[in-house]
Amino acid sequence: MKIEIKGLQHSFKGNPDREALGEIHCKVSPGQFVAIVGPSGCGKSTFLRLIANLLEPSTGEILLDGKMPVEIAGQRRIAWMSQSPALLPWLTVGENVTLAQRFRPKVSRPRLTSDEALQRVGLKDDLNAYPSMLSGGMQQRLALARILTMDADLWLMDEPFSALDELTRERLTIELLELWRPLQPTVLWVTHNIYEAIRLADRILVMSPAPGKLVADIPVSLPYPRHEPSPEFQQLLLNLRSVLGKNVKEAVQ
Ligand SMILES: Nc1ncnc2c1ncn2[C@@H]1O[C@H](COP(=O)(O)OP(=O)(O)O)[C@@H](O)[C@H]1O
Ligand SMILES: [Mg+2]
Structure with a gap:
């Protein structure tokens, strides 16, 4: 699914003076795996919820294959996953x-x-x-x-594995790549973890502290599987740390 976001901004009702999400502009091509990193409270979950039509934006436009989220609601083209698996016990x-x-x-x-x-x-x-x-x-x-x-042809993943222990998390990210590859849905993957972002994504969007805006758009073109000791991986880590250091005072893992 192709995503086009123009001037998207959100404030919650009852809190109109405090933006939950700053102005966002971006385009995502079909089948791209995009990681979104940024400090807590900068609006990452709000961003995904706006795309999923769970919230209505205060201003701006979201187009999913040229249509507004409300127009494709009910078609189940968007899958959602978060820390809580939402199973029926x-x-x-x-x-x-x-x-x-x-x-x-x-x-x-x-x-x-x-x-x-x-x-x-x-x-x-x-x-x-x-x-x-x-x-x-x-x-x-x-x-x-x-x-x-x-x-679904869009997977919105809001830190889905962050409640799991490190080993399980690592194994699941590898498995997820195997599942994603043949289907090639567009993925927006929110994470706190810059290692995970580099291991998984074609592209990393970095958000500023609240109200979140995009401060960097970093392409990742390494072949999978991506190993941390490789010089290319280390170079990306340096780039990301430098962007985060300039824009994000709070430490991100
Ligand atoms: N339902 C809500 N009502 C009011 N404020 C909210 C609501 N959900 C989130 N916020 C506020 O919006 C901002 C962004 O939150 P969120 O999108 O959850 O950030 P993140 O996912 O990056 O940690 C925060 O200041 C948060 O307190
Ligand atoms: Mg969140």
Whole structure:
């Protein structure tokens, strides 16, 4: 999905003098994997919620394949994932995925069945388990399986793995790349972690402290998998640290 953002700005009702998101202008091409980094409270989640039509912008325009978010609402072309996997605790793993499928729109795009999606995320043997029986990492895999059955062409990911331990987080980011590659949806990936941003993204957008504006747009053209000790990785880290150092007083990991 192609994204065009023009003069987007947001203040919450009841707080009109305090901007939650500064003015944002940007374009994202279909299939691009974009990481968004910035200090807490700068408006990253607000930005994603505006795109997902969960909020109405105070000013500015968002175009998704040329249409306003409200025009494509209900088509389930946008998948959402955050730290909380939003599973229904009284349904099994299998039921959580099939339930999501029941609300699919009738479109002709090819997509995975529930079984295929569970197989792809490594949960086929846990079909009859309940979410509370799964580890945090497995719960996020289940949330990913639901997304795979939707065949959305925009994935909005708001720090989805940040509540997980470091090892699980690293493994899941690698798995996510494997899932993303054949489908090539556009991804906006919010993270605090600049290593994660470099490991995953084609492009890194850096936001200033609140109210967030874009202060840098850094292309990443390294082949996957990207290893931290490589000189190119280290060079990107330096670039990012320098942009963050100039613009973001609060330390970002
Ligand atoms: N529902 C809300 N009502 C009022 N203010 C909000 C609401 N959600 C977020 N904010 C404020 O908007 C600003 C940006 O928040 P948020 O988008 O959550 O930042 P981030 O995701 O970058 O940490 C913060 O000052 C936050 O307090
Ligand atoms: Mg947030």
